[in-house]
Amino acid sequence: MIQLETDVLVIGAGGAGMYAAIAAARDGCRVQLIDRSLIGRGGATVMAQMTVSVALGAQCPDHWEHHLADTLQAGRGLCDPLLAQLLCENAELRIREMDAWKVGWAREDGHLKQVHAPGHDRARCVYVDFLNTGPAVSRTLRAQLNRIDAIRRIGDVLVTDIVVSSGEAVGAVGLHLLTGETVALQAKSVIIATGGLTRLYRRNSGSLNMGGDGYALALRAGAELVDMEFVQFFPIGHLAPRMIGMDPIMWDPFRYKLGGRLLNAEGEEFADRYGQAESGNYVLTRDVATYAIYKEVEAGRGSPAGGAYLSFAHVPDADLRKAFGPVIDRLAKNNIDLSKMSVEVAPIAHYHMGGVRVNAAMETRVPNLYAAGEAVGGANGANRLSGNGITEAFVFGERAGTSAAARAKARAASGWNEAAAARALEPVNRRAQAAATPNTAALLVELQALMDDKVGPFRTGDKLDAALQRLLQMQQALGPLPAGATPYDMVCLDWLDLRNMLLVAQCVVRAAIERKESRGAHQREDFPGMLPEWNLNQRLSWCDGELNVECVPTARAATTAP
Amino acid sequence: MTTKTTRLHIRRGTPGAPARTETFDVPFTPGQSLLDGLRWIRTKLDPSLAIRFSCINANACKECMIELEGKAVYACTQRLKEGDMHVAPLSNKALVHDLISEIAPRDERLLD
Ligand SMILES: Cc1cc2nc3c(=O)[nH]c(=O)nc-3n(C[C@H](O)[C@H](O)[C@H](O)COP(=O)(O)OP(=O)(O)OC[C@H]3O[C@@H](n4cnc5c(N)ncnc54)[C@H](O)[C@@H]3O)c2cc1C
Ligand code: FES
Numbered sequence: 001m002i003q004l005e006t007d008v009l010v011i012g013a014g015g016a017g018m019y020a021a022i023a024a025a026r027d028g029c030r031v032q033l034i035d036r037s038l039i040g041r042g043g044a045t046v047m048a049q050m051t052v053s054v055a056l057g058a059q060c061p062d063h064w065e066h067h068l069a070d071t072l073q074a075g076r077g078l079c080d081p082l083l084a085q086l087l088c089e090n091a092e093l094r095i096r097e098m099d100a101w102k103v104g105w106a107r108e109d110g111h112l113k114q115v116h117a118p119g120h121d122r123a124r125c126v127y128v129d130f131l132n133t134g135p136a137v138s139r140t141l142r143a144q145l146n147r148i149d150a151i152r153r154i155g156d157v158l159v160t161d162i163v164v165s166s167g168e169a170v171g172a173v174g175l176h177l178l179t180g181e182t183v184a185l186q187a188k189s190v191i192i193a194t195g196g197l198t199r200l201y202r203r204n205s206g207s208l209n210m211g212g213d214g215y216a217l218a219l220r221a222g223a224e225l226v227d228m229e230f231v232q233f234f235p236i237g238h239l240a241p242r243m244i245g246m247d248p249i250m251w252d253p254f255r256y257k258l259g260g261r262l263l264n265a266e267g268e269e270f271a272d273r274y275g276q277a278e279s280g281n282y283v284l285t286r287d288v289a290t291y292a293i294y295k296e297v298e299a300g301r302g303s304p305a306g307g308a309y310l311s312f313a314h315v316p317d318a319d320l321r322k323a324f325g326p327v328i329d330r331l332a333k334n335n336i337d338l339s340k341m342s343v344e345v346a347p348i349a350h351y352h353m354g355g356v357r358v359n360a361a362m363e364t365r366v367p368n369l370y371a372a373g374e375a376v377g378g379a380n381g382a383n384r385l386s387g388n389g390i391t392e393a394f395v396f397g398e399r400a401g402t403s404a405a406a407r408a409k410a411r412a413a414s415g416w417n418e419a420a421a422a423r424a425l426e427p428v429n430r431r432a433q434a435a436a437t438p439n440t441a442a443l444l445v446e447l448q449a450l451m452d453d454k455v456g457p458f459r460t461g462d463k464l465d466a467a468l469q470r471l472l473q474m475q476q477a478l479g480p481l482p483a484g485a486t487p488y489d490m491v492c493l494d495w496l497d498l499r500n501m502l503l504v505a506q507c508v509v510r511a512a513i514e515r516k517e518s519r520g521a522h523q524r525e526d527f528p529g530m531l532p533e534w535n536l537n538q539r540l541s542w543c544d545g546e547l548n549v550e551c552v553p554t555a556r557a558a559t560t561a562p
Numbered sequence: 563m564t565t566k567t568t569r570l571h572i573r574r575g576t577p578g579a580p581a582r583t584e585t586f587d588v589p590f591t592p593g594q595s596l597l598d599g600l601r602w603i604r605t606k607l608d609p610s611l612a613i614r615f616s617c618i619n620a621n622a623c624k625e626c627m628i629e630l631e632g633k634a635v636y637a638c639t640q641r642l643k644e645g646d647m648h649v650a651p652l653s654n655k656a657l658v659h660d661l662i663s664e665i666a667p668r669d670e671r672l673l674d
Binding site: 002037038039041042043046047134135146153154155156157176178179183207208209241242243244245246247248334335439440441442444445484486487488489490491494 | 576577591593594595598601604605606609610611612613614615616617618619620621622623624625636638639641658659662664665666669670671672673
């Protein structure tokens with residue numbers, strides 16, 4: 001076993017984790033920043049292409065209270081108001097700091113340029129050209145990290161559990177993927193910044209590292225999860241023809257700039273059947289577009305791959321090239337000529353509103369354990385406003401880093417507990433005794449198909465029950481121990497991923513079964529309509545191998561630790 | 563429709579052991595990436611095949627670099643083609659397992 005020790009341990013090096021590491025080091029702590037992938041490359045942050053919301057008032061007068069009002073509105077009454085306020089109020093500080101670190105926010109007439117994204121009441125979103133927000137953000141934060149000696153960056157380490165002693169977090173354990181050796185990470189405080197869970201779904205916009213590890217880590221450590229039923233789908237993810245080297249959510253900017261027509265298999269525009277007419281402009285909200293596409297497919301009018309057609313055939317060539325010059329060439333390499341053909345699009349899993357429950361200091365109910373970024377639940381309620389994802393990563397990351405640093409400074413030692421660490425590592429250490437495991441790669445694909453088919457944006461009690469049944473069977477099939485012990489053992493890695501993904505999938509399904517109404521990203525076809533008696537947040541906890549779901553009235557103003 | 567095939571010859575092994583080449587037939591669909599083919603092998607034939615990637619489509623993570631016919635390529639942007647393709651781990655990096663080599667910057671590694 002490889003032993004490491006530090007003040008603040010940050011798990012996950014996306015926007016939230018990198019910001020947390022910088023903030024904790026700034027407050028005088030030694031930091032270890034761990035990622036299962038490469039630093040700043042494995043998660044959603046580097047993949048983001050578009051906008052970041054912040055009430056700067058640079059483009060037009062604005063105030064964070066307006067941003068908050070829009071965030072709460074999008075969240076359909078379920079946002080944790082303190083977290084939402086923190087996000088909106090602190091956004092400017094972080095966006096300006098990133099600007100000082102030369103991220104390169106687009107400028108116009110001597111001020112930061114802000115665009116008007118759907119759901120916002122005014123031009124509020126900054127970005128980096130061209131479709132380069134995520135890579136620029138990642139590069140900038142990495143450059144800052146590299147300048148700070150107190151931060152040790154370590155990639156290729158998969159954290160498999162938080163180590164808890166006497167109810168307190170004392171560090172974590174994991175696997176060094178390159179050698180297959182186990183790793184003990186002692187720390188005075190720990191931050192979970194592992195991002196979202198969209199890998200649970202077959203059609204998703206995310207990466208391999210977004211199987212919801214942090215939710216499973218938090219749950220097993222004794223923390224609570226909240227709002228797990230709310231998975232945001234992006235309506236027009238690319239489906240066909242196979243397009244490589246490009247993000248599947250790339251059609252959104254095309255629609256912003258050029259409109260584009262959404263057509264069914266019969267070549268008809270159909271959005272108006274579902275309450276919103278388009279006429280060439282991009283006004284369709286995400287939920288209506290998602291619904292309309294699902295319904296057309298269900299009615300047998302879907303495209304061959306099971307989605308809708310998106311057509312730009314009415315847009316003159318010159319306009320296409322003017323708006324997206326180099327991107328048009330990349331499309332050509334994929335044999336896609338937008339002037340002659342349409343592409344197929346469908347809703348894909350994109351972001352998770354739910355997550356680890358924290359207070360405004362990013363503290364979970366487990367002492368010394370914090371969370372940040374998309375791993376946190378609550379700020380966005382039942383639906384996230386576009387642009388709030390990156391802002392949340394910055395703001396919550398910084399806050400978690402500051403809080404965890406204060407905590408670490410107040411503690412003399414980690415309080416590491418060998419026996420607890422050994423228990424956490426048990427399955428990994430007993431790898432050699434594993435019976436033959438099923439084809440883990442195939443099981444993963446099956447899980448993703450199950451979630452797509454039965455736990456998508458449109459749900460029924462029957463489908464959800466069937467999904468839960470199957471998840472429990474799959475857990476049985478997976479078995480109690482991982483197999484394989486070679487360096488970078490894919491079978492062992494799949495097993496560990498499946499262990500978390502199956503648990504997190506159950507959280508989503510259980511919460512979705514309970515919520516017998518339709519709200520935001522959770523639409524029950526058997527319970528249409530939003531009900532006032534469901535102005536509740538569902539909290540999940542793990543106790544003696546059982547998942548507990550509890551309903552709590554949405555917080556109004558709680559200032560104490562959860 | 564006749565099914566077309568890609569025959570993937572993959573150099574496999576771990577450090578210290580002699581490398582071997584294994585051959586897998588993968589159904590060929592035009593437009594697919596080399597990574598699609600390698601992932602298909604894992605789900606359908608051999609889940610132990612070690613390959614590394616994060617972003618799958620976006621070409622953002624840069625983790626999937628391997629050698630195709632002796633030249634470094636991104637498996638996720640390289641197209642699958644009909645017929646034979648020979649892939650191997652990067653020859654200028656330390657081997658980890660099968661197609662995975664050590665790619666992390668030196669100061670981001672756990673061990674040196
Ligand atoms: C394609 C795409 C486009 C987007 N576009 C936008 C946009 O334009 N604007 C916006 O506001 N939001 C956007 N979002 C959402 C936004 O990018 C994310 O919400 C945000 O970046 C999350 O940051 P994070 O640091 O919390 O997580 P991530 O950036 O996902 O980082 C999490 C990190 O944790 C690591 N990790 C996970 N599990 C473990 C483990 N067990 N052990 C060690 N490490 C682990 C991962 O490898 C990863 O590096 C987009 C998302 C996607 C997928
Ligand atoms: S898989 Fe990310 S660049 Fe190839």
